[in-house]
Amino acid sequence: MPLIPSSQMSWNEPIFFVARLREPWGWSWRGLMGLGVAIVMFIAIRFGGNAQQFELWQALGISLAAGAVLVILADVSNFQREVSIYKDSINYVGSAGTWSMGEFKMEHIRNVKLLRPEDWNRPFAAMLLNFGDEGFLLGVPKKVELDTIANVLHRLGLSVQLEGWEPSESDTRVQVKDEVVLPKDAAPAADARIWPVDAQDRKLTPPVTMGLMITMALGPLLLGLIGLIAAGIYLFMNWSDLSILNRSLIGGGAFAFLVASFLYLILAGQFLASRYAVHVGRKILAQRPGALFLSDDENLRPVEVFDRTAWTSVAAKSIDFGFLQVDPSRRLIQFEGNENRWHLPAAALTTCRIEEAHVGSEGNAEAEKRYYVVISTHRDGETWEAGMQPSRIHVGNDTKEERYDRAKRLFEEISSMITT
Structure with a gap:
């Protein structure tokens, strides 16, 4: 059981939802309660030990304000x-x-x-x-x-x-965006082969490469956090000895570096790390004796493969990374990955579509949108499926439009091969 259970769905109510539903008698009761507090306050002020400090109008104002504050505070919890x-x-x-x-x-x-x-x-x-x-x-x-x-x-x-609603068992966070209608009589599963990479073949992203990728992407942010902590300690220990200008420069500089390192991660770091992984992967691919294709083929696409269960996760972890080759002349899709190899004739495919996945819980209109190119076939009497995302290696803001365009290009390449 998870330590902190995740919600299936969440939202914020309309502002002051409870107050906006209150009946007139409820507001009357609130008003009487506020008036009662005001009367008590007025008596305490006028007949207390400090009665001479306040004029009549001042006592009335303070008392009415106290009653109004009480009425407002009663609804703060339901804001x-x-x-x-x-x-x-x-x-x-x-x-x-x-x-x-x-x-x-x-x-x-x-x-x-x-x-x-x-x-x-x-x-x-x-x-x-x-x-x-x-x-x-x-x-x-x-x-x-x-x-x-x-x-x-x-x-x-x-x-x-719910008026007009029909139950659905499917996850509403995942929707089909584009799809190629394929014939139901797909080729036998024997035509499609998916098998593990040979043990003697090196991983396309070995541990050293993974470590360098993490350093390349997250290193500046880690340095920024360390710098901010160090700056905070230094300011705490030397606050009285520093001028306002020096305090501002040290604290502001450390914070600015942290912000810049975060922007670097979002706009550049993760994509530079991906570019490095693709570069290393091509070199290792050239050394694999059992590779399905050459590393310098122009029609290779670096892709990450995800299991459907991870599509809507906040931190989606891929199950494979490698190079995809769509060969129209042979009507064939091949994949050379860290874990598996594919040999998929176009006639064996039973699915080819783009699916849009909303990250997080259902019903969040502002959720991040991811796009997966999905292909499937028959394997050992069961349906085999792969959800692919083309790797991005160019720096810049990775908007949902950019993500969809990358998926669209791969989808069109596969669908064109299937339909011709």
Whole structure:
């Protein structure tokens, strides 16, 4: 069991959701409570030991302000609650942290009713948890899809009500973007071969290369962190002896270097490390006696291969890295990797598409988007699948458009070979 369980889905309620649902009698009660506090404060000020310090209007102002502050503070904890769906519970946490949180175990929830804005004449949606004789309402902002919430809860075994919704067992974080329709009568699995790289063949990315890649990508950031810590210690020990200018230069310089090293990692470091891996991989490929193709072939693409279970992970780890060759003249796909080799005739493929994966929990509209070129075939009576990402070796901001374009180019190369 994980130490910190990950949520299936989470979102923030509309601001002041609870307050915006309050009935007139509720506001009247809050007003009376605030007025009561104001009266008590006024009596304490006017008839207390310091009565001479305040004029009548000052006492009234302070008393009314105290009552208003109390009314406002009563709603601070519900300013904007965070709602999370876990495998065994639905939780909410308010702005006051543990003082304004709740947990509802799945086994205690009889059913869930999801309300669209038009269902209850409100500008936002809601999720009503029913426990039999009682219920609890949680807000849902417009940017969160109710169908996604319904599917998540349905997969967790809850009874869900939502107008116009049909249950789906598929992960809504993964969607097909582009696809080639292939004939159902694919060639026998014997035509497609996937086998491990021979033991005597060197890894395309040996441990030394991996170490240098990590240093190349993360080294400056690590130095920046060490520098910031060292600067903090130095400033603490010599604060009184340093001028304001020197304090600013030391602290600001260390922080600026840390920011610059982080930007280097995002915009350059990771891609320079990838470029180095490709360079080393080509050299080692040339030395492999059993390689499927030559290392200097122009139509080789460096790719990383991912298992489907890792597509939506925040830190997705590839299961293989190597070079892919799409040969239109032979209508053949070949792959030479760290772990495996592929020999896939075009006629043996049963799937060729681009799938878009949203990182993290379902329903997050701002999630990072990744694109995988997916091919599949039959192997030993079962479906074999590979999700590939072309390696990026050029520095710059790796936007979702850039990632999609790289996947699109590889997809078009494969689909063109299949359909011709």
